[in-house]
Amino acid sequence: MNxxxxxxxxxxxxxxxxxxxxxxxxxxxxELLQLHCPPWEAYYNPGIFESLEKLKDxxxxxxxxxxxxxxxxxxxxxxxxxxxxxxxxxxMFRQRxxxxxx
Numbered sequence: 001m002n003x004x005x006x007x008x009x010x011x012x013x014x015x016x017x018x019x020x021x022x023x024x025x026x027x028x029x030x031e032l033l034q035l036h037c038p039p040w041e042a043y044y045n046p047g048i049f050e051s052l053e054k055l056k057d058x059x060x061x062x063x064x065x066x067x068x069x070x071x072x073x074x075x076x077x078x079x080x081x082x083x084x085x086x087x088x089x090x091x092m093f094r095q096r097x098x099x100x101x102x
Contacts, residue, residue: 005039018030031063032064032085035065036066066086071088
């Protein structure tokens with residue numbers, strides 16, 4: 001999966017990654033598959049979230065979410081019904097999420 005382009009976040013690559021993780025972890029399903037800071041274009045590509053939903057429907061994963069850097073990405077990701085988690089940077093220096101996301 002090319003981490004620099006949203007095109008790498010397709011069903012085939014996500015399935016391959018998930019199957020490798022299942023084998024490496026020696027588990028039957030992954031409780032939470034979380035995309036870590038995908039490129040901003042990913043949040044505007046419903047096909048990525050449809051692929052995650054398909055992995056869930058097929059029983060490979062139980063939940064999925066995203067780890068984001070910006071409030072705008074968090075808001076966009078949360079618009080997809082299947083997203084279970086949104087992890088965002090929030091600390092004493094980065095308070096913007098409390099005003100716009102939480």
